[in-house]
Each structure stands twice: as C-alpha cells, then as structure tokens.
Amino acid sequence: MRRRLILPAAIGLGVSIGLLPLAGAYYLSGERAIATERLHLRDYAGWTLQRTDRAITRAKSSLRRLVMENHELCSPRHLERLKQLKMDVLTVEDIDTFKDGKLICDSWGLSSSPELMRKPNILLADDFGLVVGSGPTAHRPQGDMLAVAFGPYQAFIHKESLVDVLHDTPMVLGVATRDGELLALSGQADLSLVRQLSREEMSGATNQKVFASLRGADFVAFAISDRRVVDRRANDELWKLIPIGTAISAIVIGLIVWVSRQRMSLAGELRTGIAYREFIAHYQPIIELSTGKCVGAEALIRWPRPDGSWVSPDLFIPYAEAHHLIGPVTDILIERILEDMKVALRADPSLHIAINISAEDIQSGRFLDVLSDAIEKAQVNPAQIWLEATERGFMEADAARATLERARERGHAVAIDDFGTGYSSLSLLESLPLNVLKIDKSFIDAIGRKAATSIVTPSIIDMAHTLKFIVVAEGVEKVEQAAYLEAAGVEFAQGWLYSKALPPREFLQFHSLRNAGSPMPEAA
Numbered sequence: 001m002r003r004r005l006i007l008p009a010a011i012g013l014g015v016s017i018g019l020l021p022l023a024g025a026y027y028l029s030g031e032r033a034i035a036t037e038r039l040h041l042r043d044y045a046g047w048t049l050q051r052t053d054r055a056i057t058r059a060k061s062s063l064r065r066l067v068m069e070n071h072e073l074c075s076p077r078h079l080e081r082l083k084q085l086k087m088d089v090l091t092v093e094d095i096d097t098f099k100d101g102k103l104i105c106d107s108w109g110l111s112s113s114p115e116l117m118r119k120p121n122i123l124l125a126d127d128f129g130l131v132v133g134s135g136p137t138a139h140r141p142q143g144d145m146l147a148v149a150f151g152p153y154q155a156f157i158h159k160e161s162l163v164d165v166l167h168d169t170p171m172v173l174g175v176a177t178r179d180g181e182l183l184a185l186s187g188q189a190d191l192s193l194v195r196q197l198s199r200e201e202m203s204g205a206t207n208q209k210v211f212a213s214l215r216g217a218d219f220v221a222f223a224i225s226d227r228r229v230v231d232r233r234a235n236d237e238l239w240k241l242i243p244i245g246t247a248i249s250a251i252v253i254g255l256i257v258w259v260s261r262q263r264m265s266l267a268g269e270l271r272t273g274i275a276y277r278e279f280i281a282h283y284q285p286i287i288e289l290s291t292g293k294c295v296g297a298e299a300l301i302r303w304p305r306p307d308g309s310w311v312s313p314d315l316f317i318p319y320a321e322a323h324h325l326i327g328p329v330t331d332i333l334i335e336r337i338l339e340d341m342k343v344a345l346r347a348d349p350s351l352h353i354a355i356n357i358s359a360e361d362i363q364s365g366r367f368l369d370v371l372s373d374a375i376e377k378a379q380v381n382p383a384q385i386w387l388e389a390t391e392r393g394f395m396e397a398d399a400a401r402a403t404l405e406r407a408r409e410r411g412h413a414v415a416i417d418d419f420g421t422g423y424s425s426l427s428l429l430e431s432l433p434l435n436v437l438k439i440d441k442s443f444i445d446a447i448g449r450k451a452a453t454s455i456v457t458p459s460i461i462d463m464a465h466t467l468k469f470i471v472v473a474e475g476v477e478k479v480e481q482a483a484y485l486e487a488a489g490v491e492f493a494q495g496w497l498y499s500k501a502l503p504p505r506e507f508l509q510f511h512s513l514r515n516a517g518s519p520m521p522e523a524a
C-alpha cells in the first residue's frame with residue numbers, strides 16, 4: 001500500500017468498524033422507538049376507549065333504572081332519587097328531567113328558569129342518544145359537558161373525564177363517535193389529523209407526530225405524541241453509545257496505522273527511501289595491529305528518516321533482501337561511499353574502504369558495473385575498494401565464483417564476512433577467489449575465556465594464513481584481545497576498542513589524527 005493511502009484507509013476502516021454499526025444501531029433504534037411508541041399509544045387509546053365506554057355505560061344504566069322505576073316526575077321521591085344517583089355515579093355530574101321539551105327539574109331540585117331541551121344529535125343503540133357540541137346555556141354556562149339522553153332524562157358528563165387517563169409520557173388523548181364526531185380532546189392537536197384518526201383505526205408517524213387510534217362498538221379513541229419525545233429518547237441512547245464507538249474507531253485506526261507502519265509499509269518506506277536516496281554510510285575504522293595505524297574502514301549503511309528516526313540495518317537489510325529491494329540500496333551506497341571518500345582515497349593510496357555486498361548481488365554480479373562507473377568518476381584505484389560477502393552469497397558457488405573473479409580482475413580485494421558463523425567448507429574457501437577473511441565477533445569475544453570457541457580461534461587464524469588470506473578481526477573491544485591477535489599474526493582489527501562506525505567527516509578526522517604522528521595509545 002502507498003504510504004499516503006494508509007492514513008485515509010485506516011480512518012475509513014476505523015470509522016466503518018467503530019462508527020457505522022453505531023449509526024446503524026441509531027437508525028434501527030430510532031425505527032424501533034417509533035414502533036414501540038405506536039404500540040404504547042395504542043395501549044393508551046385502548047384505556048381511553050375503556051374509560052369512555054364505562055362512563056357512558058354507567059350513565060345509560062342509571063337512566064334505564066330511572067325509567068324503569070316509573071317515577072312521578074319531580075316528586076320529592078323522584079328528586080331524592082336524582083340526587084342519590086348523581087352521588088353514586090361518579091362521572092355523572094347532573095341529571096336533567098324534561099317534560100314537553102322543557103326542563104322541569106334536575107338533581108339539584110325543581111327548575112326555576114325553564115329551559116328548552118336539546119335534541120340528541122347522535123343516536124346510540126337501544127333508543128339512547130348523545131347530546132354533543134352543546135354550547136353554554138343559562139343553566140350550564142361552561143359548555144364543556146356532553147349528555148346521554150334516554151326518555152325524559154339527560155345525564156351530563158364532563159367531556160374531559162372521558163380522556164382523563166394518567167399517562168407516563170406526554171401525549172394528547174381523544175375520543176370521537178364512530179361517525180367521526182369529536183367528543184373530547186385532552187390537549188392541543190392538529191384538527192386534520194384528529195379527523196383522520198376519528199374516522200379509521202390506524203397507527204403511524206409523520207415527521208412531527210406519532211399516533212394510534214382504536215375503534216370500539218360506539219366510539220373511537222386515539223393518542224398522539226410528539227415525534228421529538230421519541231427522538232430524544234433515541235438520542236439519549238446514542239449519546240451513551242458515541243464514546244464507545246469513538247473509542248473503538250480510535251483503537252482500530254491506531255492499530256492499523258501502527259501495524260502498517262511496523263510491517264506492511266516497510267516495503268513502501270524502502271521504495272520511498274530508495275527514490276529519495278535516503279541511505280548514507282558510516283565508517284568503522286580498520287586498524288593495522290602491528291602499527292596501530294588506520295588503514296581502512298568498513299562502510300556500514302545508515303538510514304536516517306525525514307522524521308528524524310533511524311531505522312536499524314538489522315531490520316531493513318534482511319527485509320530488503322527478502323523483497324528484492326537490496327540491489328538499488330547497494331547501488332546508492334556504492335555511489336555515496338565513493339562520493340564521501342574519493343578525496344581521502346586519492347590522497348592516501350594505502351587507505352581502503354570495505355563495502356558489504358548482499359548475497360543476491362554476489363549471485364548476480366550486477367553491482368560491478370555500477371561500482372566501476374563510480375570508481376572511474378571518482379578517479380580512485382579499484383584496489384582501494386574491498387568487497388565483503390557473507391557465506392550466504394556463496395550458496396550457488398558457480399555464480400558467486402564468476403562475480404568474485406570479475407571483481408578480482410578489476411583489482412578489488414574480496415573478503416568473506418562473519419567467518420565461522422556459516423557452514424563453508426574448506427574446499428569451498430579454497431576454490432573461491434577470496435583474499436581476505438573477517439573473523440566473526442563471537443570468536444573474538446571467546447579470546448581469554450574458557451569457552452569452546454576459544455579453542456577454535458587460533459585454528460581459524462592458522463588456517464586463514466595457510467590459505468594466504470589477510471585476516472581481519474571483528475568486534476575487538478579489549479586491549480587483551482588486540483594483544484592476543486597481534487601476537488597471533490592477525491593483520492587487521494576493527495571494533496569499539498578503536499572506534500564505532502563514524503559519519504564521513506568524523507572518520508576522516510579519526511584517520512588523519514590516528515596516522516599523523518607516532519602510534520596513539522589505545523583509548524577505550
């Protein structure tokens with residue numbers, strides 16, 4: 001993946017894993033909240049219908065009883081009975097008695113100001129009627145009542161008592177007749193919606209409202225709630241979920257960026273590093289043991305990133321080798337090294353620089369022409385450039401031999417690097433055109449210790465000399481090691497005893513200081 005795409009991709013994936021399910025859950029919970037609210041409203045419509053039915057039924061049965069009792073109208077006994085019924089039936093506020101269309105008495109007593117009877121405008125079953133929409137009269141100034149009519153009687157009920165149902169969330173309750181005549185409404189509501197709900201049994205939602213209606217034998221009840229109430233409930237849920245979703249997103253994004261930085265992008269980073277020629281060389285001095293002089297250096301690759309970090313070669317060299325990216329890295333380093341060192345190499349013909357060549361390059365030999373071009377341009381003696389290859393480069397002996405022979409023909413010295421850590425046989429060593437052997441640090445560490453490898457070290461040195469190799473000891477850290485190696489006839493040494501790998505200018509300083517006068521004491 002290209003480096004530029006990693007962050008957007010990570011954000012995309014993080015958001016889709018962390019936030020999309022949340023958004024989905026939010027949408028679904030919104031839908032579910034509305035469905036739940038519709039059922040909730042339907043329940044309240046049902047309870048409103050029951051309440052209305054009960055109030056009307058009670059009024060009806062009181063009136064039926066009065067008619068059956070066959071009273072002498074407005075007699076003291078009759079008046080007593082009217083008063084008693086009003087007390088007994090809670091929803092009935094008053095019972096009027098009419099004769100010849102005129103009010104003659106009610107549950108308060110005889111009527112003083114005769115009033116005309118209003119005819120029922122709605123007919124119910126069994127000769128019952130309903131008087132609704134009655135405005136205020138002299139007798140009942142509020143006009144907020146409806147009346148059940150039967151025979152000479154009309155029983156008055158407060159309209160609002162029909163819809164007086166306790167509710168747990170804000171809503172408007174209403175009752176209408178089956179023909180759509182509105183009887184009572186507990187609050188404010190859009191009249192066209194009310195009309196629609198009064199006419200048919202339905203439930204649904206608009207952008208503003210959620211509603212449900214229910215039809216009974218004589219009446220229709222309905223409930224309407226504000227959409228905002230439902231949405232707020234869903235929102236509350238969402239606010240609880242957002243931190244979780246955000247945290248999941250952040251973790252996923254961080255994880256992807258981290259993983260891609262660590263692994264996936266290394267190939268991309270390497271390609272960028274190659275394109276911008278970000279690789280440089282540091283130089284670890286090589287000391288002639290007999291004189292203490294600096295006779296050369298091993299060039300060691302360094303990769304300073306634009307962000308200021310340094311990538312360890314132990315990490316990216318094996319990676320570059322595995323992904324066939326080592327070739328251009330070798331080329332960049334070769335050109336860089338000759339650029340860094342050409343002046344010093346021309347000035348001191350005894351100075352050499354050793355370059356590490358990877359196994360793949362040794363097999364192909366492709367780098368040789370790049371090297372020759374760079375040497376020609378720098379006007380340096382090819383004998384001053386040494387090549388180091390590990391035993392892995394000699395796996396296909398014929399290909400390796402061809403490359404090494406060409407290198408020798410051009411004047412380079414060729415070293416076997418990290419000697420002793422691989423499996424090279426003596427016969428292979430003999431058959432390859434090598435002339436330098438670098439003893440691996442592990443055998444130098446063993447000097448003066450009672451380790452098994454310490455027995456091997458002198459044999460390696462003897463064998464190398466028998467084969468006429470120049471010997472370089474790697475990783476020399478102690479004065480005793482240097483003394484031992486010198487006594488054993490080892491020609492050269494490198495290690496922290498003398499110096500770590502240095503940037504070009506510092507190495508050149510080290511080189512000229514070291515070689516200026518008499519041999520310097522070994523400073524640790």
Ligand code: G
Nearest residue numbers: 299300301313314317333355356357358501
């Ligand atoms: O000094 P340092 O820690 O950088 O070395 C780490 C390893 O990387 C060593 O094994 C060394 O051989 C290898 N190395 C250093 N520079 C180069 C180079 O330019 N090319 C190749 N192929 N390997 C190198």
Ligand code: G
Nearest residue numbers: 356417418474475476477494495496497501
């Ligand atoms: O190419 P080669 O595999 O020899 O690479 C040399 C490696 O050894 C580099 O990683 C370099 O930093 C490291 N090195 C060089 N001298 C010393 C030393 O004296 N002590 C230790 N511990 N490491 C060293």
Ligand code: MN
Nearest residue numbers: 298356388417
């Ligand atoms: Mn090396």
